[in-house]
Amino acid sequence: MTTPSTDSATEPKTTLLTIDGMTCGGCVRHVQQALAALDGVQGAEVDFPRKQALVVHEPTVAVGDLLRAVGDAGYHASELTP
Numbered sequence: 001m002t003t004p005s006t007d008s009a010t011e012p013k014t015t016l017l018t019i020d021g022m023t024c025g026g027c028v029r030h031v032q033q034a035l036a037a038l039d040g041v042q043g044a045e046v047d048f049p050r051k052q053a054l055v056v057h058e059p060t061v062a063v064g065d066l067l068r069a070v071g072d073a074g075y076h077a078s079e080l081t082p
């Protein structure tokens, strides 16, 4: 691609989550790996002090999928809307 694309159907999305239940660095890894393991997720960064996770994913990934993945890992996530 030589021209900048504004096609929102293919551009990665960024979703910010609030994560409850993390108590240590191991929890951070669990949450990070649970998110990163999802199909279509390109990257996940978990911020322990802020109890937040920044997820970069394809538009085909629903926020509900992210929340469920965190829930399945034993934590609670909710979408953080600005």
Ligand SMILES: [Cu+2]
Binding pocket: 022, 023, 024, 025, 026, 027, 028
């Ligand atoms: Cu822990």
